[in-house]
Amino acid sequence: MQYPSESRIMLAIDCCIFGFDGENLKILLIKRNFEPEMGKWSLMGGFLKSTEDLEDGAKRILKDLTGLDNIYMEQLNSYGNINRDPVERTVSICFFALINIQEHDIEEAKSKNGYWFDFNKKPELIFDHDQMVEKALSQIRYKAALHPIGFELLPEKFTIPQLQKLYEAIYGTTLDRRNFSRKILSTKLLIDTGEKNENSSTKKAALFKLDQAKYESQFNAFHYFVNL
Amino acid sequence: MQYPSESRIMLAIDCCIFGFDGENLKILLIKRNFEPEMGKWSLMGGFLKSTEDLEDGAKRILKDLTGLDNIYMEQLNSYGNINRDPVERTVSICFFALINIQEHDIEEAKSKNGYWFDFNKKPELIFDHDQMVEKALSQIRYKAALHPIGFELLPEKFTIPQLQKLYEAIYGTTLDRRNFSRKILSTKLLIDTGEKNENSSTKKAALFKLDQAKYESQFNAFHYFVNL
DNA sequence: TTATAAATGTGTTAATATTACACAATTGTT
DNA sequence: AACAATTGTGTAATATTAACACATTTATAA
Numbered sequence: 001m002q003y004p005s006e007s008r009i010m011l012a013i014d015c016c017i018f019g020f021d022g023e024n025l026k027i028l029l030i031k032r033n034f035e036p037e038m039g040k041w042s043l044m045g046g047f048l049k050s051t052e053d054l055e056d057g058a059k060r061i062l063k064d065l066t067g068l069d070n071i072y073m074e075q076l077n078s079y080g081n082i083n084r085d086p087v088e089r090t091v092s093i094c095f096f097a098l099i100n101i102q103e104h105d106i107e108e109a110k111s112k113n114g115y116w117f118d119f120n121k122k123p124e125l126i127f128d129h130d131q132m133v134e135k136a137l138s139q140i141r142y143k144a145a146l147h148p149i150g151f152e153l154l155p156e157k158f159t160i161p162q163l164q165k166l167y168e169a170i171y172g173t174t175l176d177r178r179n180f181s182r183k184i185l186s187t188k189l190l191i192d193t194g195e196k197n198e199n200s201s202t203k204k205a206a207l208f209k210l211d212q213a214k215y216e217s218q219f220n221a222f223h224y225f226v227n228l
Numbered sequence: 229m230q231y232p233s234e235s236r237i238m239l240a241i242d243c244c245i246f247g248f249d250g251e252n253l254k255i256l257l258i259k260r261n262f263e264p265e266m267g268k269w270s271l272m273g274g275f276l277k278s279t280e281d282l283e284d285g286a287k288r289i290l291k292d293l294t295g296l297d298n299i300y301m302e303q304l305n306s307y308g309n310i311n312r313d314p315v316e317r318t319v320s321i322c323f324f325a326l327i328n329i330q331e332h333d334i335e336e337a338k339s340k341n342g343y344w345f346d347f348n349k350k351p352e353l354i355f356d357h358d359q360m361v362e363k364a365l366s367q368i369r370y371k372a373a374l375h376p377i378g379f380e381l382l383p384e385k386f387t388i389p390q391l392q393k394l395y396e397a398i399y400g401t402t403l404d405r406r407n408f409s410r411k412i413l414s415t416k417l418l419i420d421t422g423e424k425n426e427n428s429s430t431k432k433a434a435l436f437k438l439d440q441a442k443y444e445s446q447f448n449a450f451h452y453f454v455n456l
Numbered sequence: 457t458t459a460t461a462a463a464t465g466t467g468t469t470a471a472t473a474t475t476a477c478a479c480a481a482t483t484g485t486t
Numbered sequence: 487a488a489c490a491a492t493t494g495t496g497t498a499a500t501a502t503t504a505a506c507a508c509a510t511t512t513a514t515a516a
Binding site: 001002003006007008009010011035036047048049050051052053054057075077078079080081082087088089090091093146222228 | 285
């Protein structure tokens with residue numbers, strides 16, 4: 001038994017991949033070496049296979065294009081305007097992913113014309129990918145204000161000033177150092193490793209790591225890291 | 229030109245439709261009169277046509293099944309587990325809609341076996357529709373705490389106690405009358421119509437309406453109607 | 457070796473928001 | 487006219503946020 005064939009449609013998966021280099025929010029883009037829109041920049045993407053679940057498809061595409069797995073990933077939204085893809089009617093399900101640049105090489109992505117852009121200096125993208133990126137940023141802003149997703153963008157051990165710079169990059173603003181520190185520590189999600197950040201030419205900041213158990217059990221609690 | 233045909237897939241649209249009867253949160257379900265799963269309850273749904281955008285498809289399906297248009301509607305999430313539909317691999321894009329029960333008849337839906345259930349007394353649904361409903365409720369809770377979407381479930385003119393009952397139904401909790409009133413009024417989103425709610429056997433509450441202009445301009449601002 | 461600049465860590469106070477509660481007013485019913 | 491139910495508004499205690507100051511650490515330059 002099958003449904004009437006009125007509506008079988010190409011299903012794409014696109015993925016907004018974010019990183020953080022310590023100063024700026026970064027986004028991983030790929031220069032297309034195939035038609036249509038060859039030579040232009042786009043998000044990482046591919047087609048969903050008929051044998052895989054959505055999340056598996058998204059993971060496969062991320063793995064194929066960047067070599068990475070075990071990455072924070074979340075479904076964002078679907079895009080299906082009739083003419084969004086000039087080749088053929090295609091609906092795209094967009095995901096966003098957060099990766100820790102310092103500890104993950106993306107050789108694989110680079111070999112495929114992948115490149116990290118400063119978020120604020122990214123080129124214009126194909127199709128409706130700019131719309132996807134805008135939505136992804138707004139979702140990250142929304143979520144990072146209330147839930148501890150920011151840590152996904154940092155190395156395993158990080159300092160509070162590094163965390164603050166990340167939040168400042170996400171929200172394009174500056175935060176008060178003292179109030180930020182107090183707020184973050186009050187969540188009790190951080191464990192002081194006792195180590196210091198040696199890459200500093202002034203006072204070396206304390207290195208913290210996530211309390212993994214608390215992180216997982218409280219992920220859906222509300223922390224108000226930043227007031228919206 | 230076309231893409232290789234590896235992945236053309238049936239695309240369904242399902243819609244969680246919420247209402248409020250003054251006491252309980254309601255959800256509109258439909259008893260299937262076709263296979264598969266004939267006789268069981270499901271969300272309102274249909275297949276996306278190749279000639280329509282996603283949002284247009286969702287609106288069309290809502291209109292076809294309930295006779296309603298101009299309804300608050302938002303894309304929720306997509307579901308694509310391989311075996312979610314026993315007939316054939318189908319990906320469903322789920323929307324949720326909020327409708328004002330008192331002022332909108334759903335004759336059309338009733339004629340198609342549609343029925344309003346108390347949210348807390350709904351039957352088990354087909355496929356992964358229970359998962360969709362759970363996600364929809366959590367999205368409504370999330371959003372209604374921060375943005376003025378609750379008003380979509382109320383008649384044009386409503387009292388503050390009515391609004392409070394709605395919030396209490398959404399969150400399954402009770403709120404302090406005095407604090408709630410103060411918080412709502414502090415948003416300046418409500419205009420006192422000068423009229424009173426005549427359907428009351430005690431003190432008649434003041435009827436308010438939304439300040440439409442402020443509502444639209446501040447929709448994406450944060451109001452913290454309820455603390456999460 | 458000492459002074460300096462840059463960055464980190466912590467404390468304090470004022471302003472604001474939230475919570476918890478009490479009393480007066482309205483209206484149909486007894 | 488008394489009563490019960492519900493609405494409208496005020497106020498004090500508590501908690502949170504925002505604004506700001508000073509002491510400490512460390513590489514570098516004097």
